[in-house]
Amino acid sequence: MASRAMELPKTFNPQEIEEPIYRWWEERGFFTPRIDWSRKPFVIAMPPPNVTGELHMGHAMFVTLEDLMIRYHRMRGDPTLWVPGTDHAGIATQVMVERELAREGLTRQQLGREKFLERVWAWKEKYGGTITRQLRRLGASCDWTRERFTMDPEHSRAVREAFVRLYERGLIYRAEYLINWCPRCGTALSDLEVEREEEEEGLLYYIRYPLVGDGWEGPAAPWGSGRWAEGARAFITVATTRPETLLGDTGVAVHPEDARYAALVGRTAVLPALGRRIPVLADPAVDRDFGTGAVKVTPGHDPIDYEIGERHGLPRINVMNPDATLNENAGPYAGMDRFRAREALVADLEREGLLERVEPHRYAPGRCQRCDTIVEPMLSLQWFVNAKPLAEEAIRVVKEGKIRILPERFEKDYFRWLENIRPWCISRQLWWGHRIPAWYCDDCGHITVAREDPTACARCGSPRIRQDEDVLDTWFSSALWPFSILGWPDDTEDLRYFYPTTVMETGYDILFFWVARMVMMGLAMTGEVPFRIVYLHGLVRDEKGEKMSKTKGNVIDPLVVIRDYGADALRFTLATGSTPGNDMRLSLQRVAGSRNFANKLWNAARFVLSQIPGPIARPSLEDPGLTLPDRWILSRYHRTVAAVTEALEGFDFGEAGRLIYEFTWDAFCDWYIEIAKEPLYRGSEADRARTRGVLVYVLDGILRLLHPYMPFITEALWGYLRRAGVTDGAEGLIVAAWPTPGPVDPAAEADMQLLIEVIRTLRNARETYRVPSAQRLAAVLAVGDKRPLFEAHRSLLVSLARLDPERLVLREAAEPVPENALIYPVGEVRIYLPLAGLVDLEAERARLARELADLEARIARTERLLTSEFAVRAPASVVEKERRKLEELKARRDQLRAEWERLGLR
RNA sequence: GGGCGAGUAGCUCAGGUGGUCAGAGCGCACGGCUCACAUCCGUGAGGUCGGGGGUUCGAGUCCCUCCUCGCCCACCA
Numbered sequence A: 001m002a003s004r005a006m007e008l009p010k011t012f013n014p015q016e017i018e019e020p021i022y023r024w025w026e027e028r029g030f031f032t033p034r035i036d037w038s039r040k041p042f043v044i045a046m047p048p049p050n051v052t053g054e055l056h057m058g059h060a061m062f063v064t065l066e067d068l069m070i071r072y073h074r075m076r077g078d079p080t081l082w083v084p085g086t087d088h089a090g091i092a093t094q095v096m097v098e099r100e101l102a103r104e105g106l107t108r109q110q111l112g113r114e115k116f117l118e119r120v121w122a123w124k125e126k127y128g129g130t131i132t133r134q135l136r137r138l139g140a141s142c143d144w145t146r147e148r149f150t151m152d153p154e155h156s157r158a159v160r161e162a163f164v165r166l167y168e169r170g171l172i173y174r175a176e177y178l179i180n181w182c183p184r185c186g187t188a189l190s191d192l193e194v195e196r197e198e199e200e201e202g203l204l205y206y207i208r209y210p211l212v213g214d215g216w217e218g219p220a221a222p223w224g225s226g227r228w229a230e231g232a233r234a235f236i237t238v239a240t241t242r243p244e245t246l247l248g249d250t251g252v253a254v255h256p257e258d259a260r261y262a263a264l265v266g267r268t269a270v271l272p273a274l275g276r277r278i279p280v281l282a283d284p285a286v287d288r289d290f291g292t293g294a295v296k297v298t299p300g301h302d303p304i305d306y307e308i309g310e311r312h313g314l315p316r317i318n319v320m321n322p323d324a325t326l327n328e329n330a331g332p333y334a335g336m337d338r339f340r341a342r343e344a345l346v347a348d349l350e351r352e353g354l355l356e357r358v359e360p361h362r363y364a365p366g367r368c369q370r371c372d373t374i375v376e377p378m379l380s381l382q383w384f385v386n387a388k389p390l391a392e393e394a395i396r397v398v399k400e401g402k403i404r405i406l407p408e409r410f411e412k413d414y415f416r417w418l419e420n421i422r423p424w425c426i427s428r429q430l431w432w433g434h435r436i437p438a439w440y441c442d443d444c445g446h447i448t449v450a451r452e453d454p455t456a457c458a459r460c461g462s463p464r465i466r467q468d469e470d471v472l473d474t475w476f477s478s479a480l481w482p483f484s485i486l487g488w489p490d491d492t493e494d495l496r497y498f499y500p501t502t503v504m505e506t507g508y509d510i511l512f513f514w515v516a517r518m519v520m521m522g523l524a525m526t527g528e529v530p531f532r533i534v535y536l537h538g539l540v541r542d543e544k545g546e547k548m549s550k551t552k553g554n555v556i557d558p559l560v561v562i563r564d565y566g567a568d569a570l571r572f573t574l575a576t577g578s579t580p581g582n583d584m585r586l587s588l589q590r591v592a593g594s595r596n597f598a599n600k601l602w603n604a605a606r607f608v609l610s611q612i613p614g615p616i617a618r619p620s621l622e623d624p625g626l627t628l629p630d631r632w633i634l635s636r637y638h639r640t641v642a643a644v645t646e647a648l649e650g651f652d653f654g655e656a657g658r659l660i661y662e663f664t665w666d667a668f669c670d671w672y673i674e675i676a677k678e679p680l681y682r683g684s685e686a687d688r689a690r691t692r693g694v695l696v697y698v699l700d701g702i703l704r705l706l707h708p709y710m711p712f713i714t715e716a717l718w719g720y721l722r723r724a725g726v727t728d729g730a731e732g733l734i735v736a737a738w739p740t741p742g743p744v745d746p747a748a749e750a751d752m753q754l755l756i757e758v759i760r761t762l763r764n765a766r767e768t769y770r771v772p773s774a775q776r777l778a779a780v781l782a783v784g785d786k787r788p789l790f791e792a793h794r795s796l797l798v799s800l801a802r803l804d805p806e807r808l809v810l811r812e813a814a815e816p817v818p819e820n821a822l823i824y825p826v827g828e829v830r831i832y833l834p835l836a837g838l839v840d841l842e843a844e845r846a847r848l849a850r851e852l853a854d855l856e857a858r859i860a861r862t863e864r865l866l867t868s869e870f871a872v873r874a875p876a877s878v879v880e881k882e883r884r885k886l887e888e889l890k891a892r893r894d895q896l897r898a899e900w901e902r903l904g905l906r
Numbered sequence B: 001g002g003g004c005g006a007g008u009a010g011c012u013c014a015g016g017u018g019g020u021c022a023g024a025g026c027g028c029a030c031g032g033c034u035c036a037c038a039u040c041c042g043u044g045a046g047g048u049c050g051g052g053g054g055u056u057c058g059a060g061u062c063c064c065u066c067c068u069c070g071c072c073c074a075c076c077a
Helices: A014-028 A057-075 A090-103 A113-137 A153-168 A243-248 A303-312 A328-333 A338-351 A387-399 A410-419 A474-478 A493-498 A508-526 A558-565 A567-576 A588-610 A628-649 A653-682 A685-706 A711-723 A746-768 A784-792 A794-801 A841-867 A876-902
Strands: A042-045 A080-083 A172-182 A187-189 A194-196 A200-211 A234-240 A251-254 A268-270 A277-282 A294-297 A355-363 A366-368 A376-385 A404-406 A438-441 A447-449 A465-467 A501-507 A531-537 A777-782 A803-811 A821-826 A829-834
Touching: A014 A113, A014 A558, A014 A567, A014 A711, A042 A057, A057 A080, A057 A113, A057 A501, A057 A531, A057 A558, A057 A567, A090 A113, A090 A474, A113 A558, A153 A172, A153 A447, A153 A474, A153 A508, A200 A243, A200 A338, A234 A243, A234 A251, A234 A294, A243 A328, A243 A338, A251 A303, A277 A294, A294 A303, A328 A338, A338 A355, A387 A410, A387 A508, A404 A410, A410 A508, A474 A508, A501 A508, A508 A531, A558 A567, A558 A588, A567 A588, A567 A653, A567 A711, A588 A653, A588 A685, A588 A711, A628 A653, A628 A685, A628 A746, A653 A685, A653 A794, A685 A711, A746 A777, A746 A784, A746 A794, A746 A821, A746 A829, A777 A794, A784 A794, A784 A803, A794 A803, A821 A876, A841 A876
Parallel strands: A042 A080, A042 A501, A251 A277, A404 A531, A501 A531, A777 A803
Antiparallel strands: A172 A187, A172 A376, A194 A366, A200 A234, A200 A268, A200 A355, A251 A294, A268 A277, A438 A447, A438 A465, A777 A829, A821 A829
């Protein structure tokens, strides 16, 4: 028998099939949809990974989930588009290239802007293809013909268009405002790019500011002499963690209702070191319980102080240079680094007797998200988006249900962030990114903002204009992604057909960074929501639940996992091991489990394929010729199709995957295939054809259901079916039709269930009594009115429970009970096993005692329940169910008691 | 200071709208090279569903409270 299965190795080897299959999919153009205006498309804009990045588990997760949705919808026949791309990741990429330069002893300034950008582009060329190649290894069925990069001319045009439009609407403006400044990167950052990590030990400095009056009109001696504050009678003490910012103080504030300081409000303090006269004022922003209740006000270097200063008309003084050394406004400390200046100033304060005390204090300074440098709040001239009006719209569309966020609980976060949104600083003092399209006129000072590079000032016509040196926040550019990838601002067919996109699938960690901003920009630019559904997945952690990081050395490299277990195994693990919005722990043991599942499927298919040469009957539940197991597996299969489809529609990918797993392994492999061997090996030609038909039909269906999870192995196996000529006409599984739920047969399911339970009970008894596996068991089955069922499946019982066909008695009556037989009740059926010689009386006594005790307890519980209020208050059906249960329990108890007696047990 | 999530068998986790929901995989124990598969097959043991209180005829499943862990946001200088 030269069977086809012999062509397949015994063990599934992912390495051999994955890459060729992917190449075939891509070359055949299956990833590119055909626009069909009569059908609604399914569209995902892929969150673009950093162009120079390396694949990590986060990517593996999003590829798995998005590809899952994409493949499902493609199989459903929807025109399905998944647009891939990469992000230039301004600051991240620039920092990487700067690090490379640093190894050569160079800085970007030494290189100059143009040369530096050349280096970045070279870097991009070198590493840019890595990530997209890696996405392919995972099986991402995205449309590479539409691949985009955020620095492409097309996307750049979109960025400029968006900037100009917002500028024209007055929503983008340039202003001097307090921003977060990273001294290492030399750029402004948005609030989101500042992270407050662990609290650390810091110090809280209590500093006395002398007050003018009481005969003291200011310092007579120079700063540092030790007599600077000589003669001062009154002081106000403030507490600060950043003493050096004192040099920028323009006021001292207390709470308006703070009785301790009421008398001081309105007086004038003298700023240490600089001698500046600053007012003592009252402002409700002051926390009376912190420090002394009096706070130095530094509008140039602190956000709250900025607001206090604004309310009271205080001057704003910047005391720092971009590199965080102090500037000329810092008097004697000018030129010092901020932390050196702190030491020096504190020492001087002490000398002058103005340092009251220093306390340990835990605090968490803001740090640059990219380089971890402590960020300095600083006054700076930057470009901003007035996000408030945009945010209001973004809130509205979610409230109105035009966008659904899954899991829903993230809506709360989304609303809260948008409701409290502040002006978004979008200019970055970087070189890698989209240059701000604003030109300053040297002659009239006018700012020209234009879609095309202007050659002259829009107001005075002067050709002496210079473009703004800065670039835009990367997130400004990526906020346009869902429509820029479709050709916006042009009115392209893609945009008309595929926009708004359907699902935005991404990690919850960039809900604010990206998702919220896409909604704002989408609405502002296109007047429509950019997507209908936001699906947020959790973070992938290591087996201990810790965040994977290179420094911790606990990263699990997806490519290594793919090499060792296959992409399908990794995907299945990620898809079934996670619930929306919750983090998951990835362990290689689980991946191995998925790999085993793939192997199981492989071998099930080998078996089916080995039976294929020969006539095939397409099965139908209408066909009276089907056997009970046939009807059972078809019915179960149809239920599975319905349940899986429902779960997928509800974005319940884990549940759907588990359903397929269970059906495949338990129902199909462990039961149906085992049962099928009988008709296949010993049946008639008709039996074989019928059984083959069922096997092929169900396997084909399993492959379809599983394809979104395990695209490679399913495509490979389906290819064998296809070549055997037993599939529908689809060219590949990737474009084959999603199965439709068929009819079910509850009666067949119930009968089969009974047989299965009887077989399990018999096997259980064998194990309990250590019957050698070679020994065939004698059994008497009292099956009541199920006699025809059992008669018809005699051989099935014999083979699966390893019974002795000569000594298997089937009968209706429960009595008489055979001598020296064990009794096992299974529903209405009673199993008698004459195991007299084999039974260990002690063991049997123990078993019976345990079971009886258990039964008694359950009977008592149920009886109590049925005599309680439950009987009158609960729905009749529920009560009835309990009644039946009680009857069953009692019957079983009586049998066991009888057996107890008969065995002469005490 | 707010907000959110998690705490269910040894481990990792599932468990719409309260009534076979007490489950799966791994691990463990025992028995099997049964002609698709030892990346396997068969059988089994293991849980007062974090603690306490409440609502209800009935609660992992709803409410309150507490504990432990994790995350997000926030202007305590």
